[in-house]
Amino acid sequence: MRQGRPGSSRRPGGRGLLLAAVALAGCQYMPHAYEPRSPQIPEARTVPVPGAILTFTSDGSGSAIVFVHGNLADLRVWASQTGPAFKRFQRVAYSRRYHYPNAWDGDGTDYTDANNVKDLVAVIRELHLGRVHLVGHGAGAQLALEVALGHPDLVRTLVLVEPATSAAAAVEPDFGPLNAERAQLYQQMEALLRAEEAEKAARLLYDWANASNGAYDDLAAPLKGEVLDNARVLGFFLAAPPPALPCTQLAKVAVPTLVVTGERTNPFFEAVGDAVAKCIPKATRETVPMASHVVQRENPDTFNATLVGFLATH
Numbered sequence: 269m270r271q272g273r274p275g276s277s278r279r280p281g282g283r284g285l286l287l288a289a290v291a292l293a294g295c296q297y298m299p300h301a302y303e304p305r306s307p308q309i310p311e312a313r314t315v316p317v318p319g320a321i322l323t324f325t326s327d328g329s330g331s332a333i334v335f336v337h338g339n340l341a342d343l344r345v346w347a348s349q350t351g352p353a354f355k356r357f358q359r360v361a362y363s364r365r366y367h368y369p370n371a372w373d374g375d376g377t378d379y380t381d382a383n384n385v386k387d388l389v390a391v392i393r394e395l396h397l398g399r400v401h402l403v404g405h406g407a408g409a410q411l412a413l414e415v416a417l418g419h420p421d422l423v424r425t426l427v428l429v430e431p432a433t434s435a436a437a438a439v440e441p442d443f444g445p446l447n448a449e450r451a452q453l454y455q456q457m458e459a460l461l462r463a464e465e466a467e468k469a470a471r472l473l474y475d476w477a478n479a480s481n482g483a484y485d486d487l488a489a490p491l492k493g494e495v496l497d498n499a500r501v502l503g504f505f506l507a508a509p510p511p512a513l514p515c516t517q518l519a520k521v522a523v524p525t526l527v528v529t530g531e532r533t534n535p536f537f538e539a540v541g542d543a544v545a546k547c548i549p550k551a552t553r554e555t556v557p558m559a560s561h562v563v564q565r566e567n568p569d570t571f572n573a574t575l576v577g578f579l580a581t582h
Contacts, residue, residue: 309344309369315362317390319378323370324362324391328354331424332397333579335361336388338406338430339505340470340495341562342368345405348568353576357401362391364408366504368497379504381511385414392422401579403427405564406477410510416521425582426525427575428544430477430537430561435512437543446536450476454506461503470499477561479534518547524582525551528574530559530566537561552578 312323325343333354335346343361350359363370365387366379388411392400402423404412409431416423434450437443453476460469474484474495484495525548529541538555545553554574559566 312343312369315391315394317365317387317394319383320365320373320387321370322362322365322387322391324360324395326358326360326395328358330356330358331399331401332358332360332395333401333403334388334392334397335359336402336404336408336412337361337364337367338408339501340474340498341405342494342498344368344494345562345565348565349572349575351572353572357579358397360391360395360397360400366501368494372500376501376504376507379501380508381410381414384411385418388412388415389419389422399424401425401427403429403575404431405429406432406561407505407510409433410513413513413518413521414510416523416525417517420522423523425579426521426523427528427578428525428541429528429563429571430530430533431527431540431544432537433513433518433544434536434540435514436518436547437540438514440539440543443539443543446539450536457502458506461506466499466502467496469502470495473502477534477537479532479560483560515543515547518544519549521548521551524578526554526575526578527551528554528556528563528571530561530563531555531557532560533563534561 309323309325311325313326314321314323323343335343335349337343337345342363346361364384366372366376399422402412402415402425404410404427406429409428410433412426412428413431413433416426434447438447453472457469457472460466460472471484475481484492487495527541527545527548529537541553545551556563556567556570556574559571564571
C-alpha cells in the first residue's frame with residue numbers, strides 16, 4: 269500500500285504519462301540547470317552518490333547536523349539555521365536529486381523514495397560525518413525516518429519537522445477527512461502537471477500546506493523563485509509516492525526524537541505530528557508559534573532555540 273493515496277487507482281500507463289508530462293513541463297517552466305531563476309549558491313560543493321551528483325553546503329565543526337528538505341524546496345530552505353546557537357555543530361544541508369541547483373540529467377524514473385534514502389545514507393558516509401543529528405522537513409522527514417529505521421548506526425538524534433507520514437494517523441477518528449482532502453489535492457496536481465501547469469500545481473500544494481489560500485502569491489519574489497526552481501519534481505513524487513510508515517514501524521525508532529509543527533500549519537500536519545510523536549517511544553512534541561508549514565523559515569529564532577535545546581540534551 270502506498271502512503272497518502274486512499275482510494276486512488278492507477279490508470280494503465282499513468283506513471284509514464286505523468287513523467288513524460290513533467291519532463292516537458294520541466295523544460296518549459298523550470299530549466300534552472302541552464303537558466304537559473306535563482307542565483308547559484310556560491311559556497312556550495314558537490315558530492316557524488318550512485319546515479320547523481322548532489323550539491324551541499326557545510327560549515328562549522330563538532331557533531332554534524334544534516335538537514336533534509338521537502339518536495340518544494342532545496343538546501344536554501346535551511347538558510348536561517350545558522351548563527352551562534354549552532355557554534356558547537358557542523359551544519360550540512362544538501363539538495364536531493366533533481367532539486368536546485370543539481371543538474372536534471374535523467375527522466376525522473378530514478379526519483380524514488382528508495383533512491384532518496386540511499387542518497388541520504390551516501391551523503392552521510394561520503395562526507396565522513398559519523399553519527400548525525402538528522403533533521404527532515406515534510407517529505408524530508410519521511411526520508412529521515414527511513415534512515416533512522418534502516419541505519420540506526422548513522423543517526424544520533426532525529427528531528428521531524430512537519431512530517432507527512434499519514435499512515436501513523438490513520439487510526440485517529442478525525443483524520444479521515446484530512447487525508448481525503450490531501451488525496452483530492454494530489455489528483456488535482458496530477459491533472460495540472462499533465463497539462464504542463466507546474467506552477468499552478470505548486471501553488472495548490474503550497475497554499476494547502478500552509479492552510480492559506482494565497483500563501484504562494486504572497487511570497488516575496490526570491491522565495492517564490494525557490495518554489496518554482498523545484499516545482500518540476502512534484503510529478504516524480506506523485507508518480508512514485510513513499511511507502512507507508514504505520515505506527516507499528518515508527519515504534520521501532522530507537523533514537524531520541526523531536527517532532528515539530530507550526531502553530532498555523534494545515535491541520536493535516538498537526539494531526540500527523542501528534543500521531544508520530546505518540547508512536548515513537550519517548551518522542552518530544554513541540555509547536556512553534558507564529559509559523560505555518562515552513563517553520564524553520566517563518567519563525568527561525570524559536571525553531572532554532574527549540575532544535576538546539578533538544579540537541580544539547582542528547
